[in-house]
Amino acid sequence: MELFIQYRQSRIFCRKMGTGPELVFCFHGYGECCDTFNALAASLEHTHTVYAFDLPLHGKTIWNEGPTCTPGMWQEILQQCNPDQRPVTLLGYSIGGRIALSMYQRYASSYKKLVLIAPDGLHVNFWYWFSTQTRVGNRIFKHTVEKPGWIFALVGIAYKTRLVNKAMYKIAHHYIDDADQRKHLYARWTVLRRFTPRLSIIQAAIQARGTAVRMLFGKYDNVIPSRNGYKFAAPIPEQAIMEVAVAGHQLLKDKHLPLITRLVVE
Numbered sequence: 175m176e177l178f179i180q181y182r183q184s185r186i187f188c189r190k191m192g193t194g195p196e197l198v199f200c201f202h203g204y205g206e207c208c209d210t211f212n213a214l215a216a217s218l219e220h221t222h223t224v225y226a227f228d229l230p231l232h233g234k235t236i237w238n239e240g241p242t243c244t245p246g247m248w249q250e251i252l253q254q255c256n257p258d259q260r261p262v263t264l265l266g267y268s269i270g271g272r273i274a275l276s277m278y279q280r281y282a283s284s285y286k287k288l289v290l291i292a293p294d295g296l297h298v299n300f301w302y303w304f305s306t307q308t309r310v311g312n313r314i315f316k317h318t319v320e321k322p323g324w325i326f327a328l329v330g331i332a333y334k335t336r337l338v339n340k341a342m343y344k345i346a347h348h349y350i351d352d353a354d355q356r357k358h359l360y361a362r363w364t365v366l367r368r369f370t371p372r373l374s375i376i377q378a379a380i381q382a383r384g385t386a387v388r389m390l391f392g393k394y395d396n397v398i399p400s401r402n403g404y405k406f407a408a409p410i411p412e413q414a415i416m417e418v419a420v421a422g423h424q425l426l427k428d429k430h431l432p433l434i435t436r437l438v439v440e
Contacts, residue, residue: 191215201270207233
């Protein structure tokens, strides 16, 4: 079922799938949309009801609240899908993992489980922090969108001196070679800049509430390495279970569905 959730002047697109008694809210990766969870929802259709959302400035969501979305705003949106306030599992992939972590940090009592798939947010990326959390960095970021020549040179030097690996080099070029991609990157990073997980607070809440945490990483993922997950799980060994698949960053593929399904269900 396709739904548009009205929120102030915006319309949030989501897919509601399955008829099971358990609720799962799913958040996709950068530049993707809620359709990435269709196959997973089909595998959960008898045990879970899945709501998969298009994030602001992604997919079919129409975001008219300016260049900012906050966990508080997103909680108001999610509550429309859960009027009975049932316990919910949060599932986030890549940047969606950062959304899930931030939502749990602010509203831990609303969520009973975290399923994090190659999640962003477990490590502070300096360039992301500088570009979105500082005024100077954001101005430089905006200037780069308009005049990217210097960043091309910097990325090339970083690659030649091995400050960035081949995967990151390719990703950087994917997003800076095209003017529209640069504009999307600036707008999307900016609108989601308030989703900044504080891991110590999250870990304390997980431990205090006994919240189950299930994580999946790719063994060959050079974007979000598994070491981030091991470090996050170390203080919460009784709650966190971590799996590493023989894969890169793209984990929402059919061959990994049985494993992801198990992480959600168990």
